[in-house]
Amino acid sequence: MNRDIASIRRDYQLASLDEASSAVHPMDQFEHWWEEAIASNIDEVNAFVLSTIKEDGAPASRVVLLKNYTPEGFIFFTNYESDKANEITANPAVAINFFWKELERQVRITGTVKKVNKEESEQYFHSRPIGSQVGAWSSPQSKVIPNREYLEQIVQANMEKYKEGIIPLPPHWGGYIVHPTSIEFWQGRSSRLHDRLKYSLQENHSWTKVRLAP
Numbered sequence: 001m002n003r004d005i006a007s008i009r010r011d012y013q014l015a016s017l018d019e020a021s022s023a024v025h026p027m028d029q030f031e032h033w034w035e036e037a038i039a040s041n042i043d044e045v046n047a048f049v050l051s052t053i054k055e056d057g058a059p060a061s062r063v064v065l066l067k068n069y070t071p072e073g074f075i076f077f078t079n080y081e082s083d084k085a086n087e088i089t090a091n092p093a094v095a096i097n098f099f100w101k102e103l104e105r106q107v108r109i110t111g112t113v114k115k116v117n118k119e120e121s122e123q124y125f126h127s128r129p130i131g132s133q134v135g136a137w138s139s140p141q142s143k144v145i146p147n148r149e150y151l152e153q154i155v156q157a158n159m160e161k162y163k164e165g166i167i168p169l170p171p172h173w174g175g176y177i178v179h180p181t182s183i184e185f186w187q188g189r190s191s192r193l194h195d196r197l198k199y200s201l202q203e204n205h206s207w208t209k210v211r212l213a214p
């Protein structure tokens, strides 16, 4: 077996990032990079890693999908009884990470999470395909289940139950918004001398911007 993992490397040469051309507000900079990411047709561009802290202090990470962003933060949807939700309830501090490899970019965000209001969850829930709506009713996310058939039987029963009319928003499902307290924009550069600009939220609600060594 050829397993020469150590020799896998890529030299980043696509772009640069500097203090003068980057935005004053990090959400404007995010918007700028987001639009470039969309224009670049990045696969699963809205997928990001969400890290939470468990009650014993250990970290936990998983991928979720960005469903909106506003000047206030980054919105995703999930099961409010899942492990991640329980971790957020106990400790709302999170880190999120976007990696857009086609643009040789990473965005690292820390912040605190809150539930979005029910109207926003309802609006998004009803925009989802029917199968996903039934799935949200059917999956006890993060819980141990006996086998695949168990899940499929619940799905079948819910398909029958909700075959007519509007499927209501499950009480255990909805959105969260991550309010950022720091956002780092990382642009890969040649010879590992990458550009890193980190914005930090100040007590007076303004943002500072510093360059970090790669």
Ligand SMILES: Cc1cc2nc3c(=O)[nH]c(=O)nc-3n(C[C@H](O)[C@H](O)[C@H](O)COP(=O)(O)O)c2cc1C
Pocket: 044, 047, 060, 062, 063, 064, 065, 066, 076, 077, 078, 079, 082, 083, 084, 085, 141, 142
């Ligand atoms: C590409 C991708 C997108 C995902 N999007 C979501 C999502 O938007 N919401 C969600 O609850 N889980 C999503 N998942 C599943 C999560 O990674 C995770 O398995 C699930 O939320 C349970 O996590 P938890 O047990 O830590 O709560 C996604 C997984 C992948 C690989």
